[in-house]
Amino acid sequence: MFKRVLIVGAGPAGAWLAYRLAKENIPVVVLEKERLPRCKPCAGILSNKTVQFFDDTPHADSLQASAESGVHKLVFRHEDDPPLNSISKHGFLLVRRSRFDTMLVEMARTAGARFVTGQKVESISSESGHIVCTTSDCEYRGTVVVGADGANSRVRAEVDGSSAATGIGLQAEVRSDDLLRQYRGEILLDLRPDMIPGGYGWLVPKQEHVSIGIGSVGESPTGLGSSFRRYLDSFETTAQDWQVDRMTGHPLCTFTPRKSAAFAGEGWLCVGDAAAVADPITGEGIYQALMSSEMAYRAICDSWPDRRFQLDYRNLLEAHLFPQLRLAYRLSRVLYRWPSHLYRLVLVRPILLQTFIDVTQGKDTYSALLRQIWQYLPSSLRRDRLARSLRSD
Ligand SMILES: Cc1cc2nc3c(=O)[nH]c(=O)nc-3n(C[C@H](O)[C@H](O)[C@H](O)COP(=O)(O)OP(=O)(O)OC[C@H]3O[C@@H](n4cnc5c(N)ncnc54)[C@H](O)[C@@H]3O)c2cc1C
Numbered sequence: 001m002f003k004r005v006l007i008v009g010a011g012p013a014g015a016w017l018a019y020r021l022a023k024e025n026i027p028v029v030v031l032e033k034e035r036l037p038r039c040k041p042c043a044g045i046l047s048n049k050t051v052q053f054f055d056d057t058p059h060a061d062s063l064q065a066s067a068e069s070g071v072h073k074l075v076f077r078h079e080d081d082p083p084l085n086s087i088s089k090h091g092f093l094l095v096r097r098s099r100f101d102t103m104l105v106e107m108a109r110t111a112g113a114r115f116v117t118g119q120k121v122e123s124i125s126s127e128s129g130h131i132v133c134t135t136s137d138c139e140y141r142g143t144v145v146v147g148a149d150g151a152n153s154r155v156r157a158e159v160d161g162s163s164a165a166t167g168i169g170l171q172a173e174v175r176s177d178d179l180l181r182q183y184r185g186e187i188l189l190d191l192r193p194d195m196i197p198g199g200y201g202w203l204v205p206k207q208e209h210v211s212i213g214i215g216s217v218g219e220s221p222t223g224l225g226s227s228f229r230r231y232l233d234s235f236e237t238t239a240q241d242w243q244v245d246r247m248t249g250h251p252l253c254t255f256t257p258r259k260s261a262a263f264a265g266e267g268w269l270c271v272g273d274a275a276a277v278a279d280p281i282t283g284e285g286i287y288q289a290l291m292s293s294e295m296a297y298r299a300i301c302d303s304w305p306d307r308r309f310q311l312d313y314r315n316l317l318e319a320h321l322f323p324q325l326r327l328a329y330r331l332s333r334v335l336y337r338w339p340s341h342l343y344r345l346v347l348v349r350p351i352l353l354q355t356f357i358d359v360t361q362g363k364d365t366y367s368a369l370l371r372q373i374w375q376y377l378p379s380s381l382r383r384d385r386l387a388r389s390l391r392s393d
Pocket residue numbers: 008009010011012013014031032033034038040041042043044045046119120121122148149150151152153154168169170171213215249250251252271272273274278283284285286287289
């Protein structure tokens with residue numbers, strides 16, 4: 001009876017898990033509150049480690065075809081300091097989320113997963129060994145429920161009572177041929193502690209528009225809306241043409257030791273943003289959504305149809321995702337508290353930037369980056385609070 005997995009949410013985390021389970025002939029139903037394709041505020045930057053997820057599937061070419069472009073150059077700015085340019089050998093893929101997410105849903109559908117859209121899960125209950133997800137007009141029963149329902153996860157709220165959000169991201173899609181010309185082929189990343197406390201701003205050129213956004217984590221910064229307006233103004237005043245198509249905001253769900261405790265229990269677990277596993281430095285969350293779903297897939301498959309997979313899921317996250325995220329969390333607290341110290345250190349030690357880019361691409365680790373920072377930290381700072389924060393959680 002009801003031997004199936006119910007997944008709430010058809011974003012990257014839900015669709016990837018549905019794809020993997022369906023390939024193993026495990027019945028899957030995905031409940032999604034929106035009609036697809038739905039709009040998700042996102043800069044749409046895919047690191048090489050994310051792209052590699054598709055290498056072992058027959059869909060690697062579809063991913064490349066669905067992407068808007070590829071970018072190798074990153075430009076970092078910090079106040080009046082000289083900009084830092086960096087070239088990433090492996091490059092980043094720029095995608096439009098509606099197209100990328102649709103591609104993932106189609107992969108899962110082709111593998112045999114069923115998607116039911118326009119179904120907002122409102123409550124979840126447990127009845128004699130199975131789970132019931134209730135929407136406004138239907139009840140869905142399954143052996144297991146997976147919360148892939150993002151920042152405002154209903155599943156997480158129902159079973160744990162907590163929220164996954166740790167910050168906020170604001171983004172505008174701007175039509176400006178002038179900005180497209182100026183920034184074609186590069187991603188601009190702006191550390192502006194005066195305007196964006198606890199985060200950074202970005203400009204990402206797409207095919208027909210540029211995405212301009214800011215993201216901030218930590219204690220909810222006040223006045224972020226007006227900071228965003230000022231950040232947008234700083235581009236508008238330099239552009240010949242300017243039209244804002246869409247302006248959106250969405251919570252960020254970055255890893256913190258308190259929020260990201262491998263959310264799982266008997267018969268349920270959370271993946272992706274619902275589990276708060278995005279990178280606390282970059283805000284990247286798609287790789288972590290796919291990775292946590294991959295861990296969930298392995299844990300569910302190994303015990304199926306037994307519902308006691310939570311220990312396996314936790315162990316897999318502990319083995320493959322959390323140790324680096326813990327170090328990233330530690331470094332993020334230093335970077336966003338003392339951005340000028342770290343930026344100026346990188347100006348004199350550019351190798352640190354190369355290592356950071358390699359970390360984002362999955363070619364190096366946060367442990368190596370932290371070791372390097374420590375090695376190059378001037379002795380004047382070694383006894384400082386900054387140094388203590390670098391060394392402790
Ligand atoms: C402004 C901004 C920019 C970003 N830029 C990047 C980037 O460039 N690169 C990157 O890697 N990451 C980026 N991220 C993070 C990334 O967008 C998320 O980490 C990623 O979307 C998480 O995927 P997910 O599947 O867990 O959740 P989501 O993509 O949020 O999907 C959750 C799904 O669940 C559905 N849902 C929610 N509640 C219910 C319910 N009750 N019932 C049914 N369905 C429900 C939603 O409609 C949604 O479709 C950015 C985030 C923000 C806010």
